[in-house]
Amino acid sequence: MTGAAKLTSRNWFGKATAGLILGFAVAIGVSALFAHLTPGGLTPSSGKAQLNMWIVAPIWAGVLSFCFLFRDGKSAWLKLGAATFAIYALLYGGRWLIGL
């Protein structure tokens, strides 16, 4: 983000929708990486499955709360879109590489 353009709340709609929709996609993607990469992986365990679900809340709410720091809606959609793409590329690419 460049310091030149002043941040404003007027262009909230594009940023908020990006935070809401892509924030959720990011949260689900991170929860999948968390499920795979923390001890136990996807070995069946109800406690782990519950925790994997719970971590969606802070990530989703966090992205949605801080998405207003993006300069405008376009920037929010582009950057969060890139983050979403990277997370899912890691998830599906990683699965493909290790042959899951």
Added chain:
Amino acid sequence: MRADIVRTYKDIHSWVGIISGLALFIAFYAGAITMFETPLQRWASAPSTLPAAVALDDAPRLAEAMIAAHPEAARRYIVHVETNPETPARVSWSTGGRGEEGPQVLYGASFAEDGTLVSERLDVSPVAQLVDILHQQIGLTIDHEIAMPIMGAICLLYAIAIVSGIIALLPSMVKDLFALRFGKNLKRMWLDVHNALGLFSVPFHLVMALTALIFAFHDQIYDIQDAIVYEHRLDDQWAAARPPLPQPGEGAQMLAPSQLLARLSEQAPGFTPTAIEYRAAPNGAMLTQIAGYDPRYGMRAPTYGFATVDPYSGRVLQDDYLPGHQTGWVAVVTQFFTLHFGSYGGDPIRWAYFFLGLGGAFIFYTGNLLWIEARRRRITRDNPETPQKLSTRILGSLTIGVALGCVAGISTTIAAAKWLPGHVDDLNAAHTWIYYAVFLAAIGWAFLRGPARGSVELLWACAATTALIPLSTLLGAAGATDAWVWRDASILVDVVAIAGVACFALFARVTAHRIAHGPRDSIWSAHAMRETPPQPDAQNVSA
């Protein structure tokens, strides 16, 4: 911190606050009351007409007779270790409810003096449950499936409100934090109170926002994770947690309840069991789930945890939800539940949550007042004669109508618990109608009388309706009505109600002073200027 970031988040804070504030007020006020669900349940429970409960070790004989007369009870029934006014029967069963047709109906069984089976519908007071639903579904007693996504949306706004509130406060935090400036500048005072309460309870609010977000959307998140995380094999995760089934040998008998509890106490010392649920397992054997509490540890449910136990050997088959025995990931998840429910640390934590909940309700209420106050000053800065906008007037009426209507509605419907049994068939419907009648009447009154006069009158209404709670107890004690009195800890309900009456009466008096003597350009002035102001002279005389 850059000024434009602070400005942006200030704007966002006002708007998400104004949209979600009233729903959150209801959730927090009702939620604070749910901290005392157990005493409230006792207070509201009418004496049962069932014969006195049989001894614990007669429960198997009673269950046998009950199943012979009511075969549907065989698949699931409960033996209550403790019997009391709200659970009068030693053995109970239910029909309907979760996954079955119709609403849940609870039945209790006992033996008459001549040894014959007596069973009847248990009219457990639904009022504590109603307050809990108002809390969970932000005042909407509509279908759970519809209410929860609405609650979830409010939660997302609430999360944004917390973060934006902190950011907006950052630059002046050191200066403002310990300052409560009670003086001529009313907006300053409300802002100081709002900020101090908010900032000191940030951890509590973060916990509530994030846990409630999960309560709202867990089904949807699981469904999506099933596809993306587990490749449609989420069920394997749940299967791993299913306890092994009891494998009783040929002709094996179940332990008597007291033996079963003795075996459990060897394996879980310090756990106080309250109820044993017997369930028919898929392999034809019986399986028990023993609920109870242990104040030393956090509990998964608001008032209990449980163990799955083999009723033939007394061996604990699963301790994933047994307080103090949880390990690994599931212990972490239980922490989230206990943090929401305040089900750790016993009564001191419950009282702390009660006040944090009321404090939360107060934050949302003052938030709305600040919004109105900020607009008042913006409008009348140049010309004090400018009438207030219709929008602030509407918000003012809505704020006091919804908030005070919720308070008065809950008080009235709680008081009604002492009057309704025996007079209505569907207690739950009656309590719901009473709540909404008072709630909607308060909103109507707030619009009819305007925010200034309405607020004073509705605060008195809150005091009066809350006074009905101890009054109903007193009338029962004096023998003037059929209302019962339990001479035990449930007297707490009356004591808290009396304290509530004192607070509402005090608020009403302070507010009456403000509407008479406060700034006249405010919607909170009894002399408030309308769109067409009355004659200025007449106003001066009446002042």
